Amino acid sequence: MLTKSQYAEARKRAIALYETAGIILTKREKEAIEVADFGLGDLQKIGLEVLVYMNTSRVCAKELAMFPEQTCPEHFHPGKGGTPGKEETFRCRWGRVFLYVPGQRSAPRMGGLEAYAKHLTATHEIVLEPGEQYTLLPDTLHWFRAGTEGAVVSEFSTTSTDDADVFTDPRIGRFTKIAES
Amino acid sequence: MLTKSQYAEARKRAIALYETAGIILTKREKEAIEVADFGLGDLQKIGLEVLVYMNTSRVCAKELAMFPEQTCPEHFHPGKGGTPGKEETFRCRWGRVFLYVPGQRSAPRMGGLEAYAKHLTATHEIVLEPGEQYTLLPDTLHWFRAGTEGAVVSEFSTTSTDDADVFTDPRIGRFTKIAES
Numbered sequence: 001m002l003t004k005s006q007y008a009e010a011r012k013r014a015i016a017l018y019e020t021a022g023i024i025l026t027k028r029e030k031e032a033i034e035v036a037d038f039g040l041g042d043l044q045k046i047g048l049e050v051l052v053y054m055n056t057s058r059v060c061a062k063e064l065a066m067f068p069e070q071t072c073p074e075h076f077h078p079g080k081g082g083t084p085g086k087e088e089t090f091r092c093r094w095g096r097v098f099l100y101v102p103g104q105r106s107a108p109r110m111g112g113l114e115a116y117a118k119h120l121t122a123t124h125e126i127v128l129e130p131g132e133q134y135t136l137l138p139d140t141l142h143w144f145r146a147g148t149e150g151a152v153v154s155e156f157s158t159t160s161t162d163d164a165d166v167f168t169d170p171r172i173g174r175f176t177k178i179a180e181s
Numbered sequence: 182m183l184t185k186s187q188y189a190e191a192r193k194r195a196i197a198l199y200e201t202a203g204i205i206l207t208k209r210e211k212e213a214i215e216v217a218d219f220g221l222g223d224l225q226k227i228g229l230e231v232l233v234y235m236n237t238s239r240v241c242a243k244e245l246a247m248f249p250e251q252t253c254p255e256h257f258h259p260g261k262g263g264t265p266g267k268e269e270t271f272r273c274r275w276g277r278v279f280l281y282v283p284g285q286r287s288a289p290r291m292g293g294l295e296a297y298a299k300h301l302t303a304t305h306e307i308v309l310e311p312g313e314q315y316t317l318l319p320d321t322l323h324w325f326r327a328g329t330e331g332a333v334v335s336e337f338s339t340t341s342t343d344d345a346d347v348f349t350d351p352r353i354g355r356f357t358k359i360a361e362s
Contacts, residue, residue, distance in 0.1 A: 022203025024274065024312040054270050054316055054337065059240060061270065061337035089235050089242065093205065131205040135235055156235065156242035156337055 001041050001177045010035040014049035014065035021094035021152035023063060025051065033065075038073055039173030045112060048072045052160070060160040064090075064153040066097070066146035071113060074100075074120050074143035074168040077161075085138030085164075088157035092128035096147030099126040101140055109145055119169035128153075141168070182222050182358045191216040195230035195246035202275035202333035204244060206232065214246075219254055220354030226293060229253045233341070241341040245271075245334040247278070247327035252294060255281075255301050255324035255349040258342075266319030266345075269338035273309035277328030280307040282321055290326055300350035309334075322349070 002010070011033045018025055034050045037043045049065040066072070077086035090099060098109055103124030110117050122141050126134050136142055162174050183191070192214045199206055215231045218224045230246040247253070258267035271280060279290055284305030291298050303322050307315050317323055343355050 026312045029312065053272060053314060056268060056316065058265075058268050058339050059270070059337055061242070061272075061335075084239075087237060087239050089240070091234060091242075131207045131210065133234060135237065154242075156240055158239050 001039075001179050002035065002037055002043060003179045006043065007035050007176070007178055010043060010047070010049060013067060014051075017049075017065040017067075017094070017150055017152055018051075018063065023093065023152065025063075029053075035176060036174070037176050038167070039175075039177065040171060044070065046071050046073055046116060055160050057159055060155075060157045062155040062157075062160070064151075064155055066095070066151045066153070068148050068150045069112065069146060070150070071116070071120075071145040072143060073116065073172060074122060074141060075165045076139055076141045078164060078166055079138055080161075080164060086158050086160060087136065087138055088155055089133055089135040090128065090144070091133035091154040091156070092130050093152045093154055094130055095149045095151030096130075097128040097144055097151045097153055098147065099128060099134055099142060099144040100124060101126065101136065101142050116169065119167075121168060182220075182360050183216065183218055183224060184360045187224065188216050188357070188359055191224060191228070191230060194248060195232075198230075198246040198248075198275070198331055198333055199232075199244065204274065204333065206244075210234075216357060217355070218357050219348070220356075220358065221254075221352060223296075225251065227252050227254055227297060236341050238340055241336075241338045243336040243338075243341070245332075245336055247276070247332045247334070249329050249331045250293065250327055251331070252297070252301075252326040253324060254297065254353060255303060255322060256346045257320055257322045259345060259347055260319055261345060267339050267341060268317065268319055269336055270314055270316040271309065271325070272314035272335040272337070273311050274333045274335055275311055276330045276332030278309040278325055278332045278334055279328065280309060280315055280323060280325040281305060282307065282317065282323050297350065300348075302349060
């Protein structure tokens with residue numbers, strides 16, 4: 001859960017990250033940035049700031065902003081009714097991103113994530129510098145963390161159905177609750 | 182047809198446009214930029230500089246660079262075998278783009294395009310400034326022209342099958358021929 005002022009402050013920081021990355025947004029888009037704390041209420045560590053450019057029945061494009069060392073927790077996008085799950089490509093635009101998928105063990109950057117480590121099981125690290133990208137096929141478990149400056153990442157994908165995401169950590173809820181006070 | 186040096190020069194100009202727009206590309210991507218003259222050999226007027234970020238069986242993302250007042254000629258993306266044609270979203274990142282689709286008549290910017298006007302039939306103008314975007318559904322006839330400074334445009338779409346594009350101008354061939362000399 002986030003307070004209204006925490007939500008507004010996070011959105012403001014996301015807008016600053018997009019500006020630093022040279023990405024131009026409309027006023028309406030800035031007001032539509034979603035701040036996701038995944039229900040854990042520990043946004044600086046576990047969270048993601050998301051702007052959905054478009055999401056049709058076939059294609060989706062988003063711009064993701066991440067605070068320094070912020071982590072998007074482990075999940076995958078399952079298929080449904082014969083349709084394969086979401087396929088997504090992450091393209092780093094600014095900063096640096098450490099993406100983890102199943103495979104050969106690397107040395108995941110877990111500093112500060114001790115409380116969540118049990119649910120960050122994919123250990124093969126892919127480092128994305130600006131201009132670098134990686135395509136995740138459906139059903140691929142993944143989590144990712146920004147470098148020390150934060151990151152801005154473009155996502156190109158099939159239709160996004162966030163409510164279908166399956167997270168490793170059972171405490172997670174995809175949609176942020178905002179406290180009334 | 183373009184000579185090798187015309188092709189290289191156009192690629193260099195496209196790279197400069199991407200840099201002006203703050204878009205970071207890898208060395209390999211810079212070398213993969215496609216210069217399309219659509220077989221008309223009049224690149225400054227009719228052409229498009231295309232970088233394909235990724236193109237899978239479901240999703241495609243491209244970055245388009247356009248020289249000042251350069252026009253991508255009118256075409257549509259037909260369906261095939263029960264699959265709907267390509268759906269694409271254009272998002273202006275830098276400069277300005279004038280996109281034309283069927284609909285209420287506007288005043289298309291035809292200056293300098295007299296030789297091609299007969300094959301630019303869609304007359305409803307959509308102006309895209311940086312941060313603005315427009316989604317074209319399959320089978321929608323369209324053409325677009327950069328403003329006086331040129332433009333950089335992100336394209337988010339379903340799979341791209343350029344060889345299936347249907348152009349209004351029968352003289353057009355989608356793939357650029359390069360002169361050996």
